[in-house]
Amino acid sequence: MKSVLFSRFFILLPWILIVIIMLDVDTRRPAPPLTPRPHFSPYAAAGRGAARVPLPRRVSPGRHAEQRNESRPRAEPEPPLPTIYAITPTYSRPVQKAELTRLANTFRQVARLHWILVEDAAARSELVSRFLARAGLPSTHLHVPTPRRYKRPGLPRATEQRNAGLAWLRQTHQQQRSQPGVLFFADDDNTYSLELFQEMRTTRKVSVWPVGLVGGRRYERPLVENGKVVGWYTGWRADRPFAIDMAGFAVSLQVILSNPKAVFTRRGSQPGMQESDFLKQITTVEELEPKASNCTKVLVWHTRTEKVNLANEPKYLVDTVKIEV
Ligand code: UGA
Numbered sequence: 001m002k003s004v005l006f007s008r009f010f011i012l013l014p015w016i017l018i019v020i021i022m023l024d025v026d027t028r029r030p031a032p033p034l035t036p037r038p039h040f041s042p043y044a045a046a047g048r049g050a051a052r053v054p055l056p057r058r059v060s061p062g063r064h065a066e067q068r069n070e071s072r073p074r075a076e077p078e079p080p081l082p083t084i085y086a087i088t089p090t091y092s093r094p095v096q097k098a099e100l101t102r103l104a105n106t107f108r109q110v111a112r113l114h115w116i117l118v119e120d121a122a123a124r125s126e127l128v129s130r131f132l133a134r135a136g137l138p139s140t141h142l143h144v145p146t147p148r149r150y151k152r153p154g155l156p157r158a159t160e161q162r163n164a165g166l167a168w169l170r171q172t173h174q175q176q177r178s179q180p181g182v183l184f185f186a187d188d189d190n191t192y193s194l195e196l197f198q199e200m201r202t203t204r205k206v207s208v209w210p211v212g213l214v215g216g217r218r219y220e221r222p223l224v225e226n227g228k229v230v231g232w233y234t235g236w237r238a239d240r241p242f243a244i245d246m247a248g249f250a251v252s253l254q255v256i257l258s259n260p261k262a263v264f265t266r267r268g269s270q271p272g273m274q275e276s277d278f279l280k281q282i283t284t285v286e287e288l289e290p291k292a293s294n295c296t297k298v299l300v301w302h303t304r305t306e307k308v309n310l311a312n313e314p315k316y317l318v319d320t321v322k323i324e325v
């Protein structure tokens, strides 16, 4: 009996080993990439001060959704993925580094994103310079101060900073005008989903989508009929030609380059009208491309950070070490 069991075992043993080896080989084989190569190199775009720290390759469901048309014949080389240029005005305040940290953590997960950070200051600050150097993102660090007379409540913010970002883009792309790119104004305090970047990446001219927590409502959105924007769902100044927040649209680089005079203006611009004043110069409502399932999804939130309570900050007996916050 024992010898029968033994012989059976030895007959089966090689087969068991073969199965184990085959299973092992199969799991070691590298998985086919879900998306074309450029997707996985978020630092591919050139940038000043870009720390090219290779991060572990991550596959998020979001990336997958950004996949290109599968029906394209295999041999054809992929056109480069449009670079997303995010222009962020920022100014010194107790929460600045916290806001920039949240933003960088989001941007680091977006392929081919170039961050144009524009400080509202007479010079580049050490805090922001140090921060950007360690952010691991292709970036450009600019600065321009808002004239004192415009630093009043009720006046539009960040006009000069967004224009500085536009000027940099135009100057940088003077020679290579055919590079695909998309521009987006990313205020430092909003909250951005990763899906938003997939949506804006396909902008042909000017694209639009809903924005959450804005205009005194849960959201504002462009109203869409038969794929076209026909009006605006808003609770605030519905007479605006483009009743949309700065976080609610993206513009292709080509449109920025072919409208070299389009800028944000201070003259006659009231808060809430900056977006309309700018968009009027480059597009029409009929031309707008609705994103986020015909503008039925909120992928960005106009969050605003509460002013921090520093009532107990010491005036004289300060800490023994100097700490950047
Ligand atoms: C709303 C819009 O969402 C903004 O895009 C618009 O610029 C602003 O109104 C306006 O009134 O002009 P809100 O949350 O009220 O946004 O504005 P903030 O978030 O305080 O400022 C918008 C951006 O400008 C932020 O990135 C902020 O860091 C920057 N900023 C603000 C400056 O660079 N300097 C300032 O003095 C104030």
Ligand code: MN
Residues within 6 Å of the ligand: 187, 189, 190, 302, 303, 304
């Ligand atoms: Mn804000």
